Each structure stands twice: as C-alpha cells, then as structure tokens.
Amino acid sequence: MLDPVRWIDDDGRVYDKFEDCDDIFSGKLRLIDQTLLPVELKYLQTDKPEEIFDFIKRLVVRGAPAIGCAAALGLAASSKHFDSADRASFLRDLEKISSFLASSRPTAVNLFWALNRCADACRKSELSSPASLRKLLLKEALSILEEDIDMCRAIGNYGSALLENDFGVLTHCNAGALATGDYGTALSPVYVAHEKGIKLRVYSDETRPLLQGSRLTAWELDRAGVDVTTICDNMAAQLMKEGKVNIVIVGADRVAANGDAANKIGTYGVAILAKYHKIPFYVAIPYSTVDSSLKDGSLIPIEQRHRDEVARGFGKVTAPDTVKIYNPAFDVTPNELITGFITERGIIEAPFLGKL
Numbered sequence: 007m008l009d010p011v012r013w014i015d016d017d018g019r020v021y022d023k024f025e026d027c028d029d030i031f032s033g034k035l036r037l038i039d040q041t042l043l044p045v046e047l048k049y050l051q052t053d054k055p056e057e058i059f060d061f062i063k064r065l066v067v068r069g070a071p072a073i074g075c076a077a078a079l080g081l082a083a084s085s086k087h088f089d090s091a092d093r094a095s096f097l098r099d100l101e102k103i104s105s106f107l108a109s110s111r112p113t114a115v116n117l118f119w120a121l122n123r124c125a126d127a128c129r130k131s132e133l134s135s136p137a138s139l140r141k142l143l144l145k146e147a148l149s150i151l152e153e154d155i156d157m158c159r160a161i162g163n164y165g166s167a168l169l170e171n172d173f174g175v176l177t178h179c180n181a182g183a184l185a186t187g188d189y190g191t192a193l194s195p196v197y198v199a200h201e202k203g204i205k206l207r208v209y210s211d212e213t214r215p216l217l218q219g220s221r222l223t224a225w226e227l228d229r230a231g232v233d234v235t236t237i238c239d240n241m242a243a244q245l246m247k248e249g250k251v252n253i254v255i256v257g258a259d260r261v262a263a264n265g266d267a268a269n270k271i272g273t274y275g276v277a278i279l280a281k282y283h284k285i286p287f288y289v290a291i292p293y294s295t296v297d298s299s300l301k302d303g304s305l306i307p308i309e310q311r312h313r314d315e316v317a318r319g320f321g322k323v324t325a326p327d328t329v330k331i332y333n334p335a336f337d338v339t340p341n342e343l344i345t346g347f348i349t350e351r352g353i354i355e356a357p358f359l360g361k362l
C-alpha cells in the first residue's frame with residue numbers, strides 16, 4: 007500500500023511497529039504530502055512540533071485515523087528536543103507539546119484520543135529517566151499505528167461481506183489508505199472485495215471545496231486498479247435515480263454515543279439522498295472515532311475553515327471578494343439515516359445507543 011504515515015530512522019528504514027533497536031530512536035515522522043496529490047507523490051519527514059501542527063492544519067496529513075497516528079508519532083519525534091532533566095520536566099514538556107498539537111484541528115476525535123493515550127502511558131508509568139519515558143512514548147505511538155493497520159484490515163473483512171459483484175459503491179471525501187495507516191475505513195471493504203475478485207464500480211464524490219474525493223480517493227483507487235468514476239457533489243442524486251448506486255460507504259471524524267456521525271461536509275446530504283432512494287448508508291469507523299462522552303451529534307465541534315478555500319478555489323478567483331463565505335469542514339449525519347457502522351469488531355446495526 008501507500009504507507010501514508012510511518013516512522014523513519016536516520017538510515018531511511020521505515021517502521022510500522024515498535025522494534026527494540028537503537029536506530030529507531032533517531033527517527034522522525036514520515037508523511038505523504040496530500041496537498042500535492044494527484045500531481046506528485048512526495049514524502050516529508052519532520053520532528054518539529056510547529057511543522058507537525060502546520061501539516062495537520064493545512065491537510066498535508068488528513069483523515070481522522072491518519073491525524074491520530076501522525077500526532078502520536080509527531081509527539082514522540084518532538085520529544086527528542088525536550089530539554090528535560092527529570093521525569094517531572096519531561097511530563098511538563100509532553101503536556102505542553104501535546105496541547106499544542108491538539109489545537110491544530112477540532113473535529114476528528116482521533117487526534118485527542120491518540121495524544122491522550124501517549125501522554126497517559128507516560129503519566130501512569132513509574133519510569134523516572136527522560137530516556138526511558140521517551141522510549142515508552144515511541145512504543146505507544148507505534149502501537150497506535152500498528153493497531154490502526156490491523157483495524158483497517160478488520161473493517162475491510164467485515165465490510166466486504168456487504169459487497170456483491172457489479173455493485174456500485176458511492177463514497178464521499180477520502181476515507182481510504184491516505185486517511186489511515188493502511189487500507190482506510192470506508193475504502194477498506196472495497197480493497198478487500200477487489201482482492202477477492204469481486205467487481206465493483208466506485209463513485210467518488212469530488213468533495214468541494216478541497217476535492218479530497220477527486221484528488222485523493224480517485225487517485226488511490228485508480229492506482230490500485232479499482233474501477234472508479236468521479237462525480238461532482240451535485241450529481242449524486244441523479245446517479246442514484248439512474249440506479250447506479252447499490253450502497254454508500256463513508257468514514258467519520260467523530261461519532262456521538264447515539265450514533266450521530268460527523269464527517270466531511272456534504273455527507274449529510276448524501277445520507278438524505280440515500281434514504282430517499284432506499285439505498286443502504288454505512289459509516290466505517292474504528293472505535294477510536296467514537297466519542298461516548300457526547301450524547302448526540304449537536305455537541306460535536308465543527309471546524310470552520312478559511313474563506314479562500316471557497317473564494318479562491320486552488321488559486322482561482324471563484325467568488326467575489328465582497329461576498330460572505332460560509333465554510334464548515336464537516337456536517338453531522340443523524341443516526342436515523344445510518345443503516346449501520348462497519349467497525350473493527352463487526353457491523354453494528356441500529357439502534358446504536360449502548361452499542362458504540
């Protein structure tokens with residue numbers, strides 16, 4: 007696959023899990039620069055918190071699970087620069103950098119989940135030297151990545167059972183390999199079905215304004231040899247009316263306890279269209295995307311992004327400077343529009359309360 011989020015040491019060796027060797031500690035976070043796709047496939051490396059923050063904010067790395075893995079590995083890489091003489095100062099530095107990285111984007115809960123998990127592992131340990139705490143931090147961050155890779159495969163195995171030969175699958179945004187450590191969430195069932203020889207037609211919504219569907223989803227599926235057609239967001243209703251869509255599968259950035267699911271802006275509209283056309287609508291997520299502290303989706307913080315993403319679409323003037331622009335990055339699909347959740351532990355059907 008693409009290895010979108012990994013750890014890389016000074017000798018250029020790439021890791022997707024922890025290994026107890028000296029070289030690993032010289033490592034950095036390695037990412038694909040997703041802003042350059044589909045034109046250029048370029049990998050970046052960093053161990054600087056300001057750069058990691060900027061990469062998340064600018065969507066160099068994006069997609070909820072990938073953001074979580076990048077933040078965890080980024081925190082571990084940054085810890086190399088901590089000027090900590092003892093446990094207390096290491097934990098203080100860790101807290102500071104972790105809060106800084108957590109302020110990069112507000113909606114994907116995987117970001118906070120992964121950073122908390124890393125900080126918690128250090129806080130709960132009884133280790134006293136900064137070197138041993140740093141080792142533990144890297145171990146935890148790489149466990150998050152390793153589990154993410156397993157999670158993708160499990161979602162793919164469960165979700166592929168929903169797919170039949172000649173099915174049309176509609177997806178929105180990018181919840182594929184680029185958005186996770188491996189096969190993706192929404193696209194993992196597609197990849198697994200493809201490996202089994204099941205013939206699918208995938209439709210990728212272009213996904214205005216940043217075009218994750220046409221730039222990323224179409225690119226990675228095409229590269230993997232999957233039949234993919236990109237449509238503009240406003241074409242989904244027509245496609246459904248023509249009977250070309252058998253199932254919708256999307257990812258999510260945060261799911262509340264009752265099953266309301268925040269995903270890329272436009273997902274809610276697709277769910278309404280699917281309901282009208284009696285097409286099953288599935289949300290593929292790892293459990294790390296569930297925020298059971300929120301009773302419903304109205305409590306999910308929705309990121310508002312810069313006007314230029316709409317008014318200066320990829321550098322072109324696409325709206326007058328004098329008009330106001332509304333640019334929420336996500337919307338919330340109410341649970342009653344969701345047929346089921348495809349998770350790493352199996353498929354969950356409605357009612358969702360208590361099952362997530």
Ligand code: MRU
Nearest residue numbers: 068069070179181185257258270
């Ligand atoms: O703004 P983005 O590109 O980070 O939004 C990503 C999405 O909405 C994805 O569908 C979601 O994170 C699920 S990724 C497996």
